[in-house]
Amino acid sequence: MxxxxxxxxxxxxNARGWTxxxxxxxxxxxxxxxxxxxxxxxxxxxxxxxxxxxxxxLVSIYGTLGVSTNTHTSTHGGTSEKRWVNELFSYFGYxxxxxxxxxxxxxxxxxxxxxxxxxxxxxGDHNFKPFFAxxxxxxxxSKGRARTYYQRYQIYVFALIAWAHTFSRQxxxxxxxxxxxxxxKRRKTAHWxxxxxxxxxxxxxxxxxxxxxxxxxxxxxxxxxxxxxxYPLFAILAPAHYPHDTPCVTRGSWAKDFLWLQTMTTIDYRxxxxxxxxxSGLQYQIEHHLFPSYSHVFYPxxxxxxxxxxxxxxxxxxxxxxxxxxxxxxVIFIRPKREVSDLEAMRTVIEEREALS
Numbered sequence: 001m002x003x004x005x006x007x008x009x010x011x012x013x014n015a016r017g018w019t020x021x022x023x024x025x026x027x028x029x030x031x032x033x034x035x036x037x038x039x040x041x042x043x044x045x046x047x048x049x050x051x052x053x054x055x056x057x058l059v060s061i062y063g064t065l066g067v068s069t070n071t072h073t074s075t076h077g078g079t080s081e082k083r084w085v086n087e088l089f090s091y092f093g094y095x096x097x098x099x100x101x102x103x104x105x106x107x108x109x110x111x112x113x114x115x116x117x118x119x120x121x122x123x124g125d126h127n128f129k130p131f132f133a134x135x136x137x138x139x140x141x142s143k144g145r146a147r148t149y150y151q152r153y154q155i156y157v158f159a160l161i162a163w164a165h166t167f168s169r170q171x172x173x174x175x176x177x178x179x180x181x182x183x184x185k186r187r188k189t190a191h192w193x194x195x196x197x198x199x200x201x202x203x204x205x206x207x208x209x210x211x212x213x214x215x216x217x218x219x220x221x222x223x224x225x226x227x228x229x230x231y232p233l234f235a236i237l238a239p240a241h242y243p244h245d246t247p248c249v250t251r252g253s254w255a256k257d258f259l260w261l262q263t264m265t266t267i268d269y270r271x272x273x274x275x276x277x278x279x280s281g282l283q284y285q286i287e288h289h290l291f292p293s294y295s296h297v298f299y300p301x302x303x304x305x306x307x308x309x310x311x312x313x314x315x316x317x318x319x320x321x322x323x324x325x326x327x328x329x330x331v332i333f334i335r336p337k338r339e340v341s342d343l344e345a346m347r348t349v350i351e352e353r354e355a356l357s
Contacts, residue, residue, distance in 0.1 A: 013291070033065075033278075034063065040058070040061075045217065068094075069282055109125075112124060117246075117262065119250075132150070136337065163234075166226055181195065236279050244335075245350065246264070267285065284302075
């Protein structure tokens with residue numbers, strides 16, 4: 001584990017000013033995303049032309065995606081040096097803006113996913129069961145009709161319903177928050193703030209507009225905005241860890257080598273200027289996993305140095321086109337990924353993938 005080398009890289013970033021929190025730049029981007037969301041939303045609700053109304057909704061969806069990815073930086077403490085600022089925008093971007101519990105996100109994403117990406121049984125992002133199987137072990141353990149479904153039909157079902165994963169996260173968010181508040185051992189002030197922000201979502205996006213517009217129109221608009229981010233949000237998040245190029249490892253059987261695990265289970269993808277703005281740095285997943293608390297505006301500058309660091313020390317550094325990376329995601333539901341037992345086996349899988357490319 002070359003943590004000394006990583007410390008040297010961090011020192012280089014510090015010397016270049018990239019360890020500071022770029023609060024102004026991050027919040028400036030957020031302001032644009034919020035403006036696009038609200039402006040497009042109002043156009044959808046008020047425009048008389050169907051085409052202009054639909055265009056407004058597309059703009060609102062794009063803005064909503066940007067708010068979600070931008071405030072992801074806040075959840076990692078990358079927006080400001082002040083904790084309360086990061087917390088404020090985390091609650092704004094998640095429970096208030098898209099009705100996703102911040103405390104649930106923090107547990108599943110920051111506490112579990114980041115230290116153990118693609119570790120089965122720890123990283124819940126790879127748990128698609130019982131609806132889908134993404135690894136060879138899950139296929140082997142299935143029987144009868146379930147195995148037939150996984151091997152022949154799940155790709156078609158997945159492609160049809162992937163848009164709904166935002167709604168499923170909303171449901172899990174409510175279950176999480178209510179469960180925490182009912183349990184005195186788990187209950188914290190953060191859960192009450194979470195609940196207030198999640199209720200605030202319904203007040204702001206539904207109750208207040210319903211005083212001025214028909215309720216079915218308001219509910220329909222809100223449904224379209226959240227449903228509309230389903231596929232593109234999946235397209236932003238999934239390419240980093242799901243392709244065959246990022247193997248899964250069995251829980252408890254791997255040496256806890258931070259650098260190897262992070263670089264072997266993560267890839268970058270190229271998003272371009274328009275896509276990069278809405279991704280808010282999430283296309284630089286290797287940089288994000290190695291330096292999660294950095295402001296995302298520095299990731300493009302950091303990427304060449306991180307690549308050089310990895311290549312000089314033998315760590316994998318993969319970067320694909322966005323379309324190619326996304327296509328690789330869907331392939332795992334046709335030909336599931338290998339689940340390996342240790343990091344050495346992971347290296348073998350990666351070498352085999354690179355030999356085929």
